[in-house]
Amino acid sequence: ISPTWFWALIKNDFTTGNTDLEGCMRLLEKMQIHFDEAHVTHIFKKTVDKHSGQIISMEDFKAIYRAIMHRSEFQELFRAYSPDGKILPDSQLIKFLVKEQFHTEATETTAFELISKYEPIDEVRKKKQMSFEGFIRYMNSEECSIFKTQHKTIYQDMNHPLCDYFISSSHNTYLIADQLMGPSHLWGYTSALLKGCRCLEIDCWDGSNNEPVVYHGHTLTSKIPFRSVIHVIDKYAFMSSAYPLVLSLENHCSPKQQEAMAECLKSILGDKLLTAPIGGETEMTRLPSPEALKFKVLIKNKKVGTLEEGMLRTDETGAETGAETLAETGFETEDISGSDLLSDEETDETIPIYQSRSPSKRRGDRRRSSEPPSKKSKVKTPKIAIALSDLVIYTKSSKFVSFEHSLGNQKCFENNSIGEAKARKFVKHSAKEFISHTTRFITRIYPKGIRMTSSNYNPQEFWNVGCQMVALNFQTPGTQMDLQDGKFLDNGGCGYVLKPEFLRDRNTTFTPKNVGAYSKPMSLSVRLISGHQLPPSRLSKTNKADPLVQIEIYGVPEDQAKKKSSVVKSNALCPKWNETFSFNIQVPELAMIRFCVEDEVSLVNNEFLGQYSLPVLSLNTG
Numbered sequence: 001i002s003p004t005w006f007w008a009l010i011k012n013d014f015t016t017g018n019t020d021l022e023g024c025m026r027l028l029e030k031m032q033i034h035f036d037e038a039h040v041t042h043i044f045k046k047t048v049d050k051h052s053g054q055i056i057s058m059e060d061f062k063a064i065y066r067a068i069m070h071r072s073e074f075q076e077l078f079r080a081y082s083p084d085g086k087i088l089p090d091s092q093l094i095k096f097l098v099k100e101q102f103h104t105e106a107t108e109t110t111a112f113e114l115i116s117k118y119e120p121i122d123e124v125r126k127k128k129q130m131s132f133e134g135f136i137r138y139m140n141s142e143e144c145s146i147f148k149t150q151h152k153t154i155y156q157d158m159n160h161p162l163c164d165y166f167i168s169s170s171h172n173t174y175l176i177a178d179q180l181m182g183p184s185h186l187w188g189y190t191s192a193l194l195k196g197c198r199c200l201e202i203d204c205w206d207g208s209n210n211e212p213v214v215y216h217g218h219t220l221t222s223k224i225p226f227r228s229v230i231h232v233i234d235k236y237a238f239m240s241s242a243y244p245l246v247l248s249l250e251n252h253c254s255p256k257q258q259e260a261m262a263e264c265l266k267s268i269l270g271d272k273l274l275t276a277p278i279g280g281e282t283e284m285t286r287l288p289s290p291e292a293l294k295f296k297v298l299i300k301n302k303k304v305g306t307l308e309e310g311m312l313r314t315d316e317t318g319a320e321t322g323a324e325t326l327a328e329t330g331f332e333t334e335d336i337s338g339s340d341l342l343s344d345e346e347t348d349e350t351i352p353i354y355q356s357r358s359p360s361k362r363r364g365d366r367r368r369s370s371e372p373p374s375k376k377s378k379v380k381t382p383k384i385a386i387a388l389s390d391l392v393i394y395t396k397s398s399k400f401v402s403f404e405h406s407l408g409n410q411k412c413f414e415n416n417s418i419g420e421a422k423a424r425k426f427v428k429h430s431a432k433e434f435i436s437h438t439t440r441f442i443t444r445i446y447p448k449g450i451r452m453t454s455s456n457y458n459p460q461e462f463w464n465v466g467c468q469m470v471a472l473n474f475q476t477p478g479t480q481m482d483l484q485d486g487k488f489l490d491n492g493g494c495g496y497v498l499k500p501e502f503l504r505d506r507n508t509t510f511t512p513k514n515v516g517a518y519s520k521p522m523s524l525s526v527r528l529i530s531g532h533q534l535p536p537s538r539l540s541k542t543n544k545a546d547p548l549v550q551i552e553i554y555g556v557p558e559d560q561a562k563k564k565s566s567v568v569k570s571n572a573l574c575p576k577w578n579e580t581f582s583f584n585i586q587v588p589e590l591a592m593i594r595f596c597v598e599d600e601v602s603l604v605n606n607e608f609l610g611q612y613s614l615p616v617l618s619l620n621t622g
Helices: 004-016 021-030 037-049 058-069 073-080 091-100 108-118 122-127 132-137 187-194 226-236 255-270 307-314 320-332 359-368 403-409 420-429 432-440 477-489
Strands: 087-089 129-131 166-167 201-203 245-251 296-302 412-421 445-448 496-498 521-531 547-554 559-564 576-585 591-601 605-615
Touching: 004 021, 004 058, 021 037, 021 058, 037 058, 073 091, 087 091, 087 412, 091 108, 091 129, 091 547, 108 129, 108 132, 122 129, 122 605, 187 226, 201 226, 226 255, 245 255, 255 296, 296 359, 296 521, 320 477, 412 420, 420 445, 477 605, 521 547, 547 576, 559 576
Parallel strands: 201 245, 245 296, 412 445
Antiparallel strands: 087 129, 166 496, 521 576, 547 559, 547 591, 591 605
């Protein structure tokens, strides 16, 4: 380290000549050095033990800094390209970028940009060179992250119809623990939105004082006001993504409280709420794109009547009574079968329709009440509020009957929710039909009801057949949520990832078990070099662990693979493996890779320390 550079940086923190542990950590933060408290505490204690007491000198701090920053694997790499082991001239930096990082286009300009960005020593930077200090800052930067820099931005075409994307989706978003007795909390919505989730679920039930509440019905989970949920959504809806947010309503409310819900959505969300088709078109042959629906909130719920009727009712220029009469005639002749459910997941009941009427109309209705109902009408008791129904535009919930039925009858703006068990059977026995269905219609998968602890299924098997909304319990950590988080890191973390072409093409013959001509074989080689400042084992009193790394591939059945490194004993600070693993991947467009670090507690028991998951095609070389 150039003494003048280093001392100039730290001298103000050593006015008394010494500092304590807290001061040491504060100084590392000031130097923008990422550190783990357990490791710094351990190194600090080892340092002060040499001369008893709880304070260190500037020289001691320099040793701690080196212990954390000067990794031997970086030194080996630096020396391999540095003529004197101290400085990397621009020409050698270019060689390093081409050979090690596969930046075949690297030029002097590239080298100078990196030097000016990462070199902390003025005199070295002015000579357009890089010191070891600059090199370790570059190696620890986002530019050397395993995740492709380009994929951290929105790089995909966002002008395809909505059904052409995988959409980050949450199940029972209001729950932050189990499904039976755990708390419902607004934080469930805030955290999901901050993660870029684009489809939230809201279970709505009647509350007191005509204020609907959100909770997991018929359980002991706590209740939160629907109004509060919408306020939170209004605040955070587009903080992490500009693309459309879908509110999937599981609606158990009475007609009166459904009207309160509609009023609440309109008054709080205002212009964010989509209340009419874009451009006023009512005859749709394809869904609009995420780009066309930017900054819009879409309501996913049952709907009665046509878009045109709804627009006439909400058209400010139309006469109010005329709009209501149209709704009345339109709905009294509506044939509502069991396929029109109020809620997506829970029931199979027939939904009668509710329509609010002016007092004068109600008097007219009473005069007609003695007339026998027409045979065509199946309306029994009032159930669905027109005000809420009219807010459903592009995401009408429609009960799934069969793939054949959908192909013949389903409109592009109608979508289905299918439970995981049923969906799994389709994957196994009707994959071709399932994929044909998801090329046309948004399909939401949700966890089976017996998952009382809010456990999750593996989302990969449903992404493999093109399901857009694979809803998971976001509050439950584990491999399933790791894959979810990893998949949606892609495309700038905006919550929409374009499906591969073979899952968008309506004439596709692709299936996960028979990839055929859709295979684009890829040979992946991963050299596991080392770890740095890994979380210590829970069993360790200091900063120790016996780490090993599992490298897992998730994708079509043929691509599933898992490989395991050796165990490094008693070292969580800087374990070294230097092992190479090879994978052959047939369908890289669907493949995910997960690096999982565990502490070997015993021969039959490992403790999870950390993980990182990402799409295989988002892997950086080098």
